[in-house]
Amino acid sequence: MLRIVITVILAASIGYASNLMVVEGRLQEESRLLPMDEIQVVFEAADYFVVFAPGDLLDEGLGMTILDSGDISLEDYLLVHLSSPAGLEWMEELGETVFQREDIVIVRLTGPAPEIFVREGVFFLQPLRVKRIGDDSDIPFLLQSPEGTDDYVSDIVAAVNEDSIKAVIQQLEDYGTRYSSTDNYDTACNWVQDRFESYGLDAEQQTFSMGSYNCQNVIAELPGTTDSTKIYIICGHLDSTSGSAPSIAPGADDNASGSSAVVEAARILTGYEFEYTIRFICFGGEEQGLYGSSYYASQASSAGEDILGVINLDMVLYAPPGDEVIWVPYDTQSGDLALALEAICDTYVPALTVDIEYDPSATYSDHSSFWNNGYAAVLGIEQAVWSNPFYHQTTDLLANYISYFPFGTNCIKGAIATVAHLAVPVSSTGIEGGELYADLEIVCISP
Secondary structure (H helix, E strand, O other), X not given: OOOOEEEEOOOOOOOOOEEEEEEEOOHHHHHHHOOHHHOEEEEEOOOEEXXXXXXXXXXXXXXXXXXXXXXXXXXXXXXXXXXXXXXXXXXXXXXXXXXXXXXXXXXXXXXXXXXXXXXXXXEEEEEOOOEEOOOOOOOHHHOOOOOOHHHHHHHHHHHOOHHHHHHHHHHHHOOOEOOOOOHHHHHHHHHHHHHHHHOOOEEEEEEEEOOOOEEEEEEEEEOOOOEEEEEEEEEEEOOOOOOOOOOOEOOHHHHHHHHHHHXXXXXXXXXXXXXXXXXXXXXXXXXXXXXXXXXXXXXXXXXXXXXXXXXXXXXXXXXXXXXXXXXXXXXXXXXXXXXXXHHHHHHHOOOOEEEEEEOOOOOOOOHHHHHHEOOOEEEEEEHHHHHXXXXXXXXXXXXHOHHHOOHHHHHHHHHHHXXXXXXXXXXXXXXXXXXXXXXXXXXOOOO
């Protein structure tokens, strides 16, 4: 598994030089000795972190090393996750490597960050962003399960339909591309919103800027009946990419699979009432660097929203023999949520093997936008993602994953069970979600 990395950055004051520094040790321990009110965290690891600080604030020595200095700012750098050492060969195309440890690279850009950068050994690129360190969430599941919860959640899990999941994945794949800047992405957003509304949910599209163009998140909400201000989120990104993007990017596993989980959750959970609010979100701009979720989470934080936990699914279809495992990385503030997910899956989806791991360096999907804003969040991703031959390829097609089912279905069952259990089901409305595969017309749109 990946090692954990932390990066800390502070915007430089006008007229003062700044240092980008790596600090050895765990952030939670070393932060007691550092002036944390004058530095900001942008990336976190198990045994080191990187800080951006005023040039006269921290000196080298005692486990601190300067990586870069001068008239520098957060926007000068790009964080790169590698899937293999081969990715190091491509860093010169981006700029100057100022830090590299195992799978993590920080590059000082020599030009604009590329929107599309599909290279062997390169897994994900994203801007460096400030991370606000929160406290571990107090997940009610660990304290008490209200009477009747087990029966409701068991019924919810039983309602998850593999044909519905496949139909949604196929629908999204058949758009040909869902690259964030394309008309087909807009069409996919409209389709998802229509599905949400067909289940009786209020749904909307949230617009955010990605430089030269705007993009959308699709959001629906099932209000809680006891305390609607407390919120659980199930999410996945809707956009896709490939080496042939923007024209061809079918993105079945990455990430029609996660989007299908969100749509399936909405279909089923609208048949129940819950104590707490559940939000269903399909994010845009993920492949360009988590822009949609970053905007959403920062807006939620600024509004003071009480988000108790976020379950993000990203790539849950590829499971070759011996790798039928969903990997769930979590950060310091998300430990209780990860433990709850593990226990809930063990109870309601015993066929699913869950591997939870403390790894705050796993910032390559939308859960990390919530980490950056102090919210508890976890990622669910196929354990064999690093060896997936279809990742960011035009061959990322549902047909190439059929033999691995029901792994994907079980992952989705686990995510839905977790959100349902934590939001506390209190009654069934008696309204059953329509069988999606029965009324869904698949339309193929050529790229």
